[in-house]
Amino acid sequence: xxxxxxxxxxxxxxxxxxxxxxxxxxxxxxxxxxxxxxxxxxxxxxxxxxxxxxxxxxxxxxxxxxxxxxxxxxxxxxxxxxxxxxxxxxxxxxxxxxxxxxxxxxxxxxxxxxxxxxxxxxxxxxxxxxxxxxxxxxxxxxxxxxxxxxxxxxxxxxxxxxxxxxxxxxxxxxxxxxxxxxxxxxxxxxxxxxxxxxxxxxxxxxxxxxxxxxxxxxxxxxxxxxxxxxxxxxx
Numbered sequence: 001x002x003x004x005x006x007x008x009x010x011x012x013x014x015x016x017x018x019x020x021x022x023x024x025x026x027x028x029x030x031x032x033x034x035x036x037x038x039x040x041x042x043x044x045x046x047x048x049x050x051x052x053x054x055x056x057x058x059x060x061x062x063x064x065x066x067x068x069x070x071x072x073x074x075x076x077x078x079x080x081x082x083x084x085x086x087x088x089x090x091x092x093x094x095x096x097x098x099x100x101x102x103x104x105x106x107x108x109x110x111x112x113x114x115x116x117x118x119x120x121x122x123x124x125x126x127x128x129x130x131x132x133x134x135x136x137x138x139x140x141x142x143x144x145x146x147x148x149x150x151x152x153x154x155x156x157x158x159x160x161x162x163x164x165x166x167x168x169x170x171x172x173x174x175x176x177x178x179x180x181x182x183x184x185x186x187x188x189x190x191x192x193x194x195x196x197x198x199x200x201x202x203x204x205x206x207x208x209x210x211x212x213x214x215x216x217x218x219x220x221x222x223x224x225x226x227x228x229x230x231x232x233x234x235x
Contacts, residue, residue, distance in 0.1 A: 023138030
C-alpha cells in the first residue's frame with residue numbers, strides 16, 4: 001500500500017470525524033448543502049468510471065459493465081444523501097461499512113496517481129464510507145427496527161435469497177464476456193478478505209456468512225438503543 005493511498009485513508013478518517021462532529025454539535029443548513037455536494041461527488045465518480053472504462057480506455061464487456069457492488073452502492077449512497085429515504089440510508093450504512101470499508105482498507109487497485117482509475121476507486125469507496133457515517137452517526141438517521149435483517153434480505157441479491165437470480169446473471173455475464181464481476185471466477189490478485197476465505201467456489205459462501213455477521217454487528221449499537229427506548233416508554 002503506497003504512501004499516497006495511506007494518505008487517502010487518513011483523509012477519509014479526518015473527513016468522517018469532522019463531518020460527524022460538526023453535524024452533531026452544530027446542525028444547520030450546511031448539513032443539507034454538504035449532503036448534496038457529497039451526492040454530486042459520488043455521481044461524478046460514477047460518471048468518471050463510465051468515461052474511463054467505456055470511452056477513454058475502450059469499452060469492453062469483460063470489465064466495463066456496472067455489475068460490481070461498489071457501482072450500485074455509490075448510486076445508493078448518492079440517492080440517500082439527496083432524499084434521505086430510510087431504506088437507502090440503511091443500505092448505505094450496511095453496504096458501506098460491511099463492504100466498501102473492507103475494499104478501502106484492502107484495495108484491489110494496481111495504479112496510483114494521477115491514474116483516473118485510482119481517483120475513481122478512492123473517491124467512490126471513501127465517499128460511500130464517509131456518507132454512511134455522516135448520515136447515521138452525524139445526522140442520527142439510525143437504522144430502523146430489524147434493519148439488519150431487512151437489509152440482509154436485500155443484500156442477499158448478491159449472497160443469499162436472490163443469489164439464484166442476480167449471481168446467476170453475473171455468472172452468465174462472466175461466462176459470456178470472460179470477465180470476473182463480483183470475483184465469482186477468481187479472487188482478487190491483491191490481498192483482500194477473500195484471500196482467507198478458502199478456494200473457489202467456497203470463498204463465495206464464506207463471504208456470505210461474513211456478510212451476515214458484519215450486518216448484525218453493525219446493527220448492534222442501534223438494537224441496544226432501541227431496547228433502552230422501549231423500556232423507557234414501557235408502562
